[in-house]
Amino acid sequence: MDQLKHISCGIKGLDTILGGIISPSTFLVAGSAGVGKTIMSLQMLSNASKSGEKALYIPITTENPEKLKLYNSTLDFYEDSFEVHSINRQLAEKDPLTTLIEIGNILESIKPDRLVIDPITPLGFGFIEQEKRRFFYTLDSMLQERNMVTFLVGELLKSEIHNSVVSHLSDGIIYLTREDRNTRADHRMEFIKMRGIDPGKRSEITSHKYLYNINSSGFTVYPHLRPETNIKLDDSRIETGIPGLDSMFEGGLFCYNSLLVAGIPGTGKKLFGLQFMLQGLEKNKSSMVVTFEDSPHQMILESKKIGLELEEYVDRGLLHFVCTNPNEMYPAEHATNIKEVIEKNNIKRVFFDGINHMEIAIPDKLELRGYLYSITSYLKSKNITSLFTTDTAPSECPGNEKIDVASIMDSVLILHNSKAKDRRYMCVTKSRGTKHLRSIKEYAITESGIKLRTDTLI
Numbered sequence: 001m002d003q004l005k006h007i008s009c010g011i012k013g014l015d016t017i018l019g020g021i022i023s024p025s026t027f028l029v030a031g032s033a034g035v036g037k038t039i040m041s042l043q044m045l046s047n048a049s050k051s052g053e054k055a056l057y058i059p060i061t062t063e064n065p066e067k068l069k070l071y072n073s074t075l076d077f078y079e080d081s082f083e084v085h086s087i088n089r090q091l092a093e094k095d096p097l098t099t100l101i102e103i104g105n106i107l108e109s110i111k112p113d114r115l116v117i118d119p120i121t122p123l124g125f126g127f128i129e130q131e132k133r134r135f136f137y138t139l140d141s142m143l144q145e146r147n148m149v150t151f152l153v154g155e156l157l158k159s160e161i162h163n164s165v166v167s168h169l170s171d172g173i174i175y176l177t178r179e180d181r182n183t184r185a186d187h188r189m190e191f192i193k194m195r196g197i198d199p200g201k202r203s204e205i206t207s208h209k210y211l212y213n214i215n216s217s218g219f220t221v222y223p224h225l226r227p228e229t230n231i232k233l234d235d236s237r238i239e240t241g242i243p244g245l246d247s248m249f250e251g252g253l254f255c256y257n258s259l260l261v262a263g264i265p266g267t268g269k270k271l272f273g274l275q276f277m278l279q280g281l282e283k284n285k286s287s288m289v290v291t292f293e294d295s296p297h298q299m300i301l302e303s304k305k306i307g308l309e310l311e312e313y314v315d316r317g318l319l320h321f322v323c324t325n326p327n328e329m330y331p332a333e334h335a336t337n338i339k340e341v342i343e344k345n346n347i348k349r350v351f352f353d354g355i356n357h358m359e360i361a362i363p364d365k366l367e368l369r370g371y372l373y374s375i376t377s378y379l380k381s382k383n384i385t386s387l388f389t390t391d392t393a394p395s396e397c398p399g400n401e402k403i404d405v406a407s408i409m410d411s412v413l414i415l416h417n418s419k420a421k422d423r424r425y426m427c428v429t430k431s432r433g434t435k436h437l438r439s440i441k442e443y444a445i446t447e448s449g450i451k452l453r454t455d456t457l458i
């Protein structure tokens with residue numbers, strides 16, 4: 001046999017996770033009804049045939065082939081470019097030997113590079129286990145004779161996989177599940193068995209579940225966000241855009257820093273973030289805003305009211321938005337969207353407005369910290385300066401606020417409204433790798449933005 005080679009599986013995100021699949025190989029794609037086994041398989045076949053491979057789909061079904069074709073034609077990615085040969089499901093259940101001969105004949109005449117049998121589990125249904133095994137071993141030797149990638153779809157729950165002979169014949173087992181969560185179904189993919197993958201990736205792949213999504217444009221799996229490897233941190237300083245603030249950090253933030261700006265509502269956190277971003281935009285640095293409550297349009301309008309003109313930067317392709325309803329947010333999907341915008345537009349500054357809204361999507365504090373950690377480490381590895389804002393509970397004195405996510409940020413700045421004195425104060429409570437002023441400074445929100453008041457230091 002030729003040496004093993006890695007090829008694209010044709011499913012968005014899956015190649016990034018697995019680093020491609022081995023050809024030849026056989027995968028069991030298992031899960032209950034409606035989890036997307038067929039859509040995933042069809043997408044693989046469509047993309048394989050688009051890139052010149054011979055692809056064959058064998059549905060084992062009682063459906064009329066015309067009806068199947070009609071269903072599939074609602075999928076945008078679907079192209080009628082691969083071969084379809086249906087086999088009657090009752091025949092497969094009652095007469096597995098004839099079915100195997102039929103499959104053999106189809107394979108012989110088409111000679112596919114990719115094959116999907118959907119589903120394989122009806123083969124010999126009702127026969128005793130020992131006989132069923134024989135049918136599957138025969139099928140296996142038929143598949144082994146050919147140099148192809150095969151997806152055998154299994155109508156199996158996780159607990160049934162290990163008892164199924166197909167699982168032993170497969171090089172990889174992909175299990176799909178669906179759970180209802182919030183207003184959307186939560187689809188997750190896991191790899192129960194995976195032969196031939198990079199040993200460095202094995203434990204990560206087999207110990208994690210990956211979110212996937214199905215829509216008419218196809219089946220997308222979301223890889224976890226990982227920092228870039230071979231990082232070289234850029235320790236030049238950047239200006240924050242807030243007059244007077246840079247001197248609190250020995251001359252500005254490091255290029256790769258994350259800054260958390262925390263305070264009760266009304267302290268000017270959003271304005272702070274916008275000013276920071278605008279400073280970069282004025283120097284033609286591509287920037288991205290990640291919001292959870294405002295639409296880009298709303299943010300542009302509100303910024304205009306306080307004298308910050310963002311529209312021209314959108315028009316010039318310098319300012320980008322990732323806007324997500326936290327009720328419908330899935331962390332891995334969110335992270336993938338962020339990564340795509342960053343990489344496509346060479347983003348240098350990121351403003352995450354109101355990360356407290358993420359608690360709706362990720363109520364578990366540890367999980368939320370983990371998600372934010374993956375984001376900040378990724379941004380750092382790309383030398384992107386990031387500013388996050390979050391709401392805090394009121395405190396008597398600036399600096400006493402309890403902030404869960406403070407530990408994962410490089411620097412933390414607190415904004416504080418003093419009701420008694422009707423004044424605003426800020427202080428830096430943390431700054432990694434650089435000295436910072438420990439004193440509390442007064443600031444004002446003026447028509448030209450946030451400014452530190454040098455005249456009234458306390």
Ligand SMILES: Nc1ncnc2c1ncn2[C@@H]1O[C@H](COP(=O)(O)OP(=O)(O)OP(=O)(O)O)[C@@H](O)[C@H]1O
Pocket residue numbers: 031032033034035036037038039040074075155214215216217
């Ligand atoms: N155009 C679409 N847009 C969004 N979701 C879709 C679309 N088409 C199908 N789906 C989703 O995909 C699911 C069906 O997927 P699929 O037919 O691949 O499941 P399956 O695992 O093969 O199920 P079964 O075992 O019953 O054959 C549906 O439940 C639906 O939620």
Ligand SMILES: [Mg+2]
Pocket residue numbers: 037038039118
């Ligand atoms: Mg199906």
